[in-house]
Amino acid sequence: MLDVAPLRGVGRLGTLAGAALLSTLWLLWQLGWAPARVPAAPPTLTVLVWHWPFADQPPELSGDTCVRYGVARCRLSTNRSLLASADVVVFHHRELQSRRARLPLAKRPRGQPWVWASMESPSHTRGLGRLGGIFNWVLSYRRDSDIFVPYGRLEPHAGPAPPLPPKSGTAAWVVSNLQERQRRVQLYRQLAPHLRVDVFGRASGRPLCASCLLPTVAPYLFYLAFENSQHRDYITEKFWRNALAAGTVPVVLGPPRATYEAFAPADAFVHVDDFGTVRELASFLWVLAFEIFIPLVLFFILLGLRQKKPTISVKEGECPWGGGGARGHGGGVRVGQAVLTASHMPVLCARGHTRVPAATLPRAVPGRASWLG
Structure with a gap:
């Protein structure tokens, strides 16, 4: 059995020393001093x-x-x-x-x-x-x-860009609620006699399921990204998902061009306010359609490369729609600030992140x- 000898010689001095130590620690604690500790994790x-x-x-x-x-x-x-x-x-x-x-x-x-x-x-x-x-x-x-x-944002591709979908139609529009007093409906009525627009959605009697929208819109060159009302910064999924994610060129009706340019390259869309009349808008879209359609026909048919689809590479800091020449434009048609060429087909869209x-x-x-x- 292990014997433990009692402490000796503590007496009165030991008691005073112990009391002094406790008093000192208490005083330091009151003054806000404490031994260094591992920082506590921030609360959830x-x-x-x-x-x-x-x-x-x-x-x-x-x-x-x-x-x-x-x-x-x-x-x-x-x-x-x-x-x-x-x-x-x-x-x-x-x-x-x-x-x-x-x-x-x-x-x-x-x-x-x-x-x-x-x-x-x-x-x-x-x-x-x-x-x-x-x-x-x-x-x-x-x-x-x-x-x-925001409803969406553009980010550079980390890897190869997705292929462009083949194009067989001119313009598409998906709408669930047609109210004649809305500017988007009035604009569509004026545009339809000059440009073929295929309309989908509940309002047209051709509803689309959630997974059907993008495959339905993808074969078209243009998408009418018309907002139901025009207000500051109001750019919705009609621009981000219905148009860009489907690989079509958005024709936008919404806030001013400067607002769109805060979110996307200036030549990534066609703004209706860039044109004096609806006929001018339709004429521009027809010219642009031929600029896009003819190279695709040559690529897929005349050159016999049906199994190979064109892709667009995206590098950090560059316009996602690439191209040659100044500011990435390769001899496109310009009306106002809108410049689009065959390579200006949207290929990138990501959901917005909360800031x-x-x-x-x-x-x-x-x-x-x-x-x-």
């Missing part, structure tokens, strides 16, 4: 989506939802029981507008920011008056939003007047 932020956009039943979100989008230390949830502990709460306006969802009845936690989210244009946004002074941040497609979420700039509290959601800008 909880983002509560109060009602999921365009859904009566919210989806089941896994714990790694944020990780899949490259966001660290974040948890996205639709569990309303987390209201008291959530770091931020997001409300989608469409559900508030339709009264299908309401704001929380429980007392709002102190300092908790609420986000007003909407991807609709002012023409389709109602009921803002009763929401004044409630929200702190704005999430929308507008560049002046606290949280800017969250710094924001301070409090701040109210914009009123109807400011949102109409």
Whole structure:
């Protein structure tokens, strides 16, 4: 058995020394000093989506939802029981507008920011008056939003560019709602006598399933990317997905040309405002169609290279639609700032990424007047 000898000689001096040490440590602690520690990991932020956009039943979100989008230390949830502990709460306006969802009845936690989210244009946004002074941040497609979420963005290809689809039609348009008072409908009515436009969607009696849209549009040279209303920064999936992702040239009706050029190369689309009349627009599209169509015919038929499809390489810092000559143009037709050649076929589109700039509290959601800008 191991014997342990008792400590000797501690006595009164030992007691005083121990008391002095404890007093010194307590004083240093009070002054804010503490031994160096390993920094604690930043806390995980909880983002509560109060009602999921365009859904009566919210989806089941896994714990790694944020990780899949490259966001660290974040948890996205639709569990309303987390209201008291959530770091931020997001409300989608469409559900508030339709009264299908309401704001929380429980007392709002102190300092908790609420986000007003909407991807609709002012023409389709109602009921803002009763929401004044409630929200702190704005999430929308507008560049002046606290949280800017565009409908899409262009990024350089990391690898080989996808092949161009063969072209057999002139222009296509997919539309689900035709209202004669809308400028896009009026423009289509004026354009149709001068240019063959094949119309798809519920409004035409030729509806397309979600997976059918791109294969249907891809064989066309042009796509009418006409927005249902014209407002600041309002460029939707009609431009990004229906046109660019399908490999067609967008003919755009929306915000001014300068806005489109903030998101895409100046020669990547045809803007209707570049033309004085609809007849001039149609004539330009016909000329451009022959510039695109003839090289494709030569490539696929006359040269007998049916099994080989042309591709476009994209390098960092270059226009994704390439070409020779100044600014990447190879002798294309120019009207205003629109210059397109056979090589100017869109081949690249990626979904937008949320950019969250710094924001301070409090701040109210914009009123109807400011949102109409």
